[in-house]
Amino acid sequence: MQDLEKIIEGCQKGQRSFQKLLYDRYSPVLMGICMRYAHTSDEAEDILQEGFVKILKQINKFEKKGSFEGWMKRIVVNTAITNYRKNLKRYNQGELNDYNSQFHSTSMYEADFTHEELLNIIKELPEGYRVIFNLYAIEGYKHKEIAELLDIDVATSKSQYSRAKKSIRQKMEEISKINIE
Amino acid sequence: MSNRVDIEDIFNEAFQDFKTTPSDNVWGNLETSLNNSFPETTYANKFSDFTYQASDSVWSAISSKLWLDSFLRFSLGNFNIYYAASIVASLFLAFSLLDFNKDKTNNIVSNDITTIKTVDKSNVNNNSNSNNKDIKNNNALTTNSINEINPVIDDSTSVSNNNDVKETLVVPTNNTSKINSSEDYYQEPIDVETKTVIKYVNKYITDTVTIFKTDTVILRDTVFKEVTKDPLAVVKSPWSVDLIYTPMFSNTTLGGPNNIVNKINDNTSPAYNWSIGLNLNYKINNFSIQSGIAYTNFAEKFSYSEETMEINKHQETRYDVVGEYTYIDKYSEWIITGMDIVPILDTVSSSYEIHEYEYNGVAIIDTVWTYQTDTVMVQTYDSMEIVHYDTITALKYDSVDVVIIDTLKTRSFYEFVNRYTYMEIPLILNYELKHNKLSYVFGGGLITGVFLNAKGKGISLDDEVVSLEDLPFMKLNLSGIVNAGVHYHFNPKMSILFEAVYRRNFNSIYNNSYFLEQRFNSFGLKLGMRYRF
Numbered sequence: 284m285q286d287l288e289k290i291i292e293g294c295q296k297g298q299r300s301f302q303k304l305l306y307d308r309y310s311p312v313l314m315g316i317c318m319r320y321a322h323t324s325d326e327a328e329d330i331l332q333e334g335f336v337k338i339l340k341q342i343n344k345f346e347k348k349g350s351f352e353g354w355m356k357r358i359v360v361n362t363a364i365t366n367y368r369k370n371l372k373r374y375n376q377g378e379l380n381d382y383n384s385q386f387h388s389t390s391m392y393e394a395d396f397t398h399e400e401l402l403n404i405i406k407e408l409p410e411g412y413r414v415i416f417n418l419y420a421i422e423g424y425k426h427k428e429i430a431e432l433l434d435i436d437v438a439t440s441k442s443q444y445s446r447a448k449k450s451i452r453q454k455m456e457e458i459s460k461i462n463i464e
Numbered sequence: 465m466s467n468r469v470d471i472e473d474i475f476n477e478a479f480q481d482f483k484t485t486p487s488d489n490v491w492g493n494l495e496t497s498l499n500n501s502f503p504e505t506t507y508a509n510k511f512s513d514f515t516y517q518a519s520d521s522v523w524s525a526i527s528s529k530l531w532l533d534s535f536l537r538f539s540l541g542n543f544n545i546y547y548a549a550s551i552v553a554s555l556f557l558a559f560s561l562l563d564f565n566k567d568k569t570n571n572i573v574s575n576d577i578t579t580i581k582t583v584d585k586s587n588v589n590n591n592s593n594s595n596n597k598d599i600k601n602n603n604a605l606t607t608n609s610i611n612e613i614n615p616v617i618d619d620s621t622s623v624s625n626n627n628d629v630k631e632t633l634v635v636p637t638n639n640t641s642k643i644n645s646s647e648d649y650y651q652e653p654i655d656v657e658t659k660t661v662i663k664y665v666n667k668y669i670t671d672t673v674t675i676f677k678t679d680t681v682i683l684r685d686t687v688f689k690e691v692t693k694d695p696l697a698v699v700k701s702p703w704s705v706d707l708i709y710t711p712m713f714s715n716t717t718l719g720g721p722n723n724i725v726n727k728i729n730d731n732t733s734p735a736y737n738w739s740i741g742l743n744l745n746y747k748i749n750n751f752s753i754q755s756g757i758a759y760t761n762f763a764e765k766f767s768y769s770e771e772t773m774e775i776n777k778h779q780e781t782r783y784d785v786v787g788e789y790t791y792i793d794k795y796s797e798w799i800i801t802g803m804d805i806v807p808i809l810d811t812v813s814s815s816y817e818i819h820e821y822e823y824n825g826v827a828i829i830d831t832v833w834t835y836q837t838d839t840v841m842v843q844t845y846d847s848m849e850i851v852h853y854d855t856i857t858a859l860k861y862d863s864v865d866v867v868i869i870d871t872l873k874t875r876s877f878y879e880f881v882n883r884y885t886y887m888e889i890p891l892i893l894n895y896e897l898k899h900n901k902l903s904y905v906f907g908g909g910l911i912t913g914v915f916l917n918a919k920g921k922g923i924s925l926d927d928e929v930v931s932l933e934d935l936p937f938m939k940l941n942l943s944g945i946v947n948a949g950v951h952y953h954f955n956p957k958m959s960i961l962f963e964a965v966y967r968r969n970f971n972s973i974y975n976n977s978y979f980l981e982q983r984f985n986s987f988g989l990k991l992g993m994r995y996r997f
Contacts (some may be wrong), residue, residue: 311515318516332525420504451503
């Protein structure tokens with residue numbers, strides 16, 4: 284396993300072999316992020332490709348102060364957001380109904396769900412809702428930041444997140460029930 | 465003191481195995497709390513280290529994109545489009561010079577030999593009628609006839625019949641005549657004439673015998689007029705018009721503060737540019753002057769992330785405990801310890817009467833008082849005063865005005881294709897070298913561009929993203945252009961043009977007042993159609 288610093292230095296010099304090493308090491312993690320934002324795996328690969336090109340082109344800007352992996356993840360997330368903004372017109376901006384049903388006290392645990400099931404649940408969300416859920420719940424952005432990034436109101440971000448959350452809960456309940464049966 | 469017992473020990477013993485059952489509400493509340501954060505925590509935990517394998521094609525695509533990007537940027541150490549263009553231009557130049565020299569050599573040979581005719585010996589015994597017929601036929605000579613004047617002996621039969629003597633007819637040299645055998649597509653009218661020539665028979669093999677005969681032979685005697693002009697000279701007008709489309713790639717040379725220049729360089733990449741125009745050419749010998757009008761669109765990809773910091777300030781007063789002090793508050797109270805009722809005689813009113821009378825001769829004055837009294841029952845109390853001493857510990861507060869600075873970082877991403885459009889007037893001098901249906905063209909000149917508009921984003925001196933529409937652009941731009949390429953002539957009137965083009969701004973596209981200098985370097989392929997009048 285090559286030392287990460289050497290790989291970064293090699294990439295900063297534009298050496299293709301080091302770029303490939305970096306890709307081999309981090310593409311699975313970054314692809315995991317892309318899968319959460321994209322509707323299909325093809326779209327996820329497009330985001331990964333674009334994001335990785337940005338990483339390699341901007342790697343000279345990386346100041347070795349923070350986590351390199353975190354830096355790369357931020358770039359990929361931002362690429363996914365850019366991709367979403369770029370395709371706003373193309374996407375079918377669906378709306379989620381405001382579920383009236385309250386969350387039942389069904390016991391659900393993380394272990395009850397596979398990655399695939401969880402991915403499928405968020406993929407069923409309309410694009411905007413999915414992006415907001417990812418940014419808030421997983422990436423840890425604040426609603427104000429999300430509103431700035433997606434050029435929407437803070438209230439919109441909050442309400443869409445709330446609806447997305449309810450929708451996800453309901454789907455998780457359904458899956459949970461099926462698994463129990 | 466062996467009897468001393470630690471309080472800790474007492475509590476430890478008492479509570480070591482102490483158990484109690486919480487109320488049913490506790491778990492309910494806990495579960496509700498967990499449920500409230502359920503989907504996000506599940507997702508956050510599940511996907512914190514989630515990996516997914518991308519397909520192999522992704523790296524190929526990334527690699528290709530990186531290669532293309534580096535190919536389009538000039539770098540001394542890497543092979544790029546500028547080196548490629550130089551190589552192509554050099555090859556064009558080299559081939560053209562070779563062709564040019566070859567043509568020159570051919571012309572010299574033709575001048576020396578002038579006219580070489582091949583004797584058709586089979587016609588020697590023909591009568592005069594057939595002569596006339598042949599001559600007539602020769603009037604209809606076509607371009608194929610040109611091949612017959614190849615300066616080699618092509619009648620092998622005659623050679624063998626003539627004791628191995630090869631015969632060649634040579635017309636005495638006429639320096640003004642010239643054969644241009646290679647212009648096979650040129651159909652200049654052909655003059656045909658009959659001549660009585662001196663046959664010069666050269667015996668190549670024995671190299672000793674030279675026979676002169678004055679003989680009238682029937683010749684396919686084709687004499688070509690001097691062809692010293694360009695084959696295209698049949699087109700009388702020197703004017704031609706080009707319709708041009710030029711796809712280009714451009715990068716920019718920047719000048720200004722290093723930090724901004726580096727930032728712009730890092731965030732821009734070449735994009736597809738194009739130019740479309742109409743040019744008019746005027747030809748003088750091998751040179752042509754070209755001018756016209758073109759609509760040109762320069763472009764660059766601008767990809768920039770900007771982090772802005774929003775600072776909200778507000779002031780509030782905070783109270784800090786800076787110390788404490790103790791004081792004794794003294795107060796007393798009276799407590800009634802007993803009660804009694806005591807009657808009190810009270811004189812309500814009093815009056816007196818004076819009686820005067822005589823008694824025994826003595827005047828007596830008797831004053832009689834009358835008192836009216838009232839008896840009142842009065843309660844009496846036994847009381848006791850209790851004095852309290854209350855020791856109070858008071859905290860000292862210090863009120864501090866605090867300015868709260870709330871910092872919010874926002875990262876904005878810009879992905880734009882910046883476009884700069886110009887109406888341009890080129891003035892170009894070209895030099896053409898012709899070879900068959902091809903012409904090799906080299907040229908250079910100036911382009912005056914009138915700025916029309918710009919759309920997109922740039923970076924200001926304050927490192928902020930600004931709209932290009934707001935920037936001060938130079939209204940007139942001057943660029944230099946060099947071009948090298950090849951023209952293919954379909955016919956004397958129509959040609960198609962392929963030229964490699966390199967152009968560069970002489971002046972910055974911005975006004976001198978602006979902090980940034982920007983010049984376009986463009987490489988492209990000029991494609992077009994030429995029509996000669």
